[in-house]
Amino acid sequence: MKITIAQINPIIGDIPGNTQKIIEAANKAIADKSDLLLTPELSLCGYPPRDLLLKPDFLKAMNIALQQLARDLPASLAVLVGTAQENTKAHIAGGKSLYNSIALLVEGKVKQIFHKRLLPTYDVFDEHRYFEPGNKANYFTLNNVKFGVTVCEDLWNDEEFFGKRSYSINPIAELFKSNVDIVVNLSASPYTFGKQSFREAMLKHTAMRFNTPIIYVNQVGGNDDLIFDGRSFALNKRGEVTSRARGFDTDLLQLEFDKQKHDLNVGSIAPNCECEDEEIWQALVLGVRDYVQKCRFSKVVLGLSGGIDSSIVAACATAALGKDSVLGVLMPSPYSSESSIKDADDLAKNLGITTQKLPIGDLMKSYDGTFAELFANTEFGLAEENIQSRIRGSLLMAISNKFGYLLLSTGNKSEMAVGYCTLYGDMNGGLAVIADVPKTRVYSICHWLNRNGEVIPQNVLVKPPSAELKPNQIDQDSLPDYEILDDILQRLINDYQSAEQIIAAGHDTAVVNRVIQMVTRAEFKRRQAPPGIKITDRAFGTGWRMPIANNWLAIKNAYKTLES
Known part of the structure; x- marks a missing residue:
């Protein structure tokens, strides 16, 4: 039969x-x-x-x-x-x-x-x-x-x-x-x-x-x-x-x-796939292709910073849709390094995709002028850094609106977890391709992509990750090392471990408590994010149902104080 x-x-x-x-x-x-x-x-x-x-x-x-x-x-x-x-x-x-x-x-x-x-x-x-x-x-x-x-x-x-x-x-x-x-x-x-x-x-x-x-x-x-x-x-x-x-x-x-x-x-x-990196890559490529086609788009646009996250998203979009359906936009600021601009150009050449360069220095000056009186006698800080991201987000959305391209956002799971991302800036988009891929896994997949020749430029793989929103900035100015951060997040989010269990596994008490606080406080951002392709058992999507307005962390700490 x-x-x-x-x-x-x-x-x-x-x-x-x-x-x-x-x-x-x-x-x-x-x-x-x-x-x-x-x-x-x-x-x-x-x-x-x-x-x-x-x-x-x-x-x-x-x-x-x-x-x-x-x-x-x-x-x-x-x-x-x-x-x-x-x-x-x-x-x-x-x-x-x-x-x-x-x-x-x-x-x-x-x-x-x-x-x-x-x-x-x-x-x-x-x-x-x-x-x-x-x-x-x-x-x-x-x-x-x-x-x-x-x-x-x-x-x-x-x-x-x-x-x-x-x-x-x-x-x-x-x-x-x-x-x-x-x-x-x-x-x-x-x-x-x-x-x-x-x-x-x-x-x-x-x-x-x-x-x-x-x-x-x-x-x-x-x-x-x-x-x-x-x-x-x-x-x-x-x-x-x-x-x-x-x-x-x-x-x-x-x-x-x-x-x-x-x-x-x-x-x-x-x-079956030979390794986890190949398997996740195939899932991401299928996810991008079907989301774009089933939502009746024909082309996508994304910002190319010269960093590893935008590099892997661009590579994924190219594999899913073909090089002629991907537009990469470079938006350098006065804080963008020449090496990052070169890395973005090299990536585009490796992939064969079209690029457009839109410098944002003059737009930043316009914002500075507009806020000069209101921001007088204050120091340059997070608000000014985020304006840069929001300028870029607005430019990308304008391109999306003008030409009918789907905007792909490029934030990874580690950033989404702790809120190291900007609402109405780099979080803009119709699909968050790697929103369920931790930063360490992003690096692992990129090394796998380069197994038979350079797809991701070598310098992207070795330089310290940076948002480049102020001079000499690197991610670890604000975050723990990604190896440490991703292990804490895996234990906290996917394995449902308590702070005490994570600390017992060898992590620093202050770092663990800070990460937990960051994850809790970032809930309002995740609620406003575009859908992200799910590749883990615990993604920030339809299966994640945390309240935004909640005080459990403070109450929990108060209970601990009473118990002690």
Whole structure:
């Protein structure tokens, strides 16, 4: 029996376009003599549709498309399609008005509907806002093979693997009471680096525990801040990967189920990335390409300072869109070093992108004149430094408005965490490409990019990082060394460690307390930042829900004083 995985890249809300992608995949599956086609979670509308699910016309269009799709698909092919279905009992029994569902389309009809049972509400997920959980095991029979159907989170509650349960039920365990021959999981699982090895380890445990093969289908593509990496795969009863689709790209992967052995045969196995830097780079490139194209832009603009952050963003944009679609703008001030201007020029030459130089010295003088009376008898300080950044931000926004280019901001996660960035200045933009990439990782990726020849100029990699907003300025005038800062931030943000735990790990008490205070105070800036591409488990995006106006830090310190 032949089964095909359609690892598609849907556009959220483009129901006709997504439908056409499913039909095209179905036609290819038929040509390969497949019996069953699998598509990702909510493949008909794209994931996550968020509050589009609250629009009655959106739901109506999806239902019409599903019925039409059933009629348009080849009659000899069974297809599983992700969709949202009405909870017809909600007005009687209560609950949400929708289910996150999978439709089985066979011979021109919607033959069966299966509902997702576990609805995640952590990190970027908010499915209880829209959906009612299904309440029974999902399975169907095709060509005398019994398929168990699960949807994304349904697989993520194995108490033997995790050491605990996050939900009261385990849909996988319930499925095996129904004696299924094989389990399929239709997912839209967002990317974070290292997640693929975790997925494969988790499902290896499940396949071996229940002695049953598993097929995992994942969406691919960038949707706002989320990246979906694809890398759909299948495991046999021994937990061995028998097939794997490409990462960060659409793919059509054919599997073969041996009815006599009740197991999957070995097929095509695409390699995983060789290192984390390559994996993150592919995620960023996909994120930029899809955000630009799905938001209907054709070109991007960004400021080139000669620093490492703008260098990696320019390289990423060029890889995603091509050199002719990227404009780099140099905006030197009297504090800009000649070497930084040269580094920006060298980068542009390496990438082959167009540049424009707009010196800001005269604009700075105009601001000085305007503020001369008001700022009289005060010292040059942060306000004057930030004016430079805001001049540059205004120039870039003007170019964006004039020519319809998407402005890319270039701040990294370390800066975003501690507020080392300027509202209405370097934070301007429509997409923050490296907002979830720590500074030390930025350097690591740039060294990886240069593995076969210079992409990032060598001087960019070795000079001390600087905003160059005053003479002889370097970042470490205001921040701890980035190796120290990034380790503290990793422990604080991603690992949920307390100040005491971070200090116990060897960090200076004063530095830790200062960093925590900076992170807390910078919340208002992050709330006003453009969306950033998520590559870690804890990003400053839709999954980060800290209050701006809060006094917990002071209260917590007061408790400590009382306890002592």
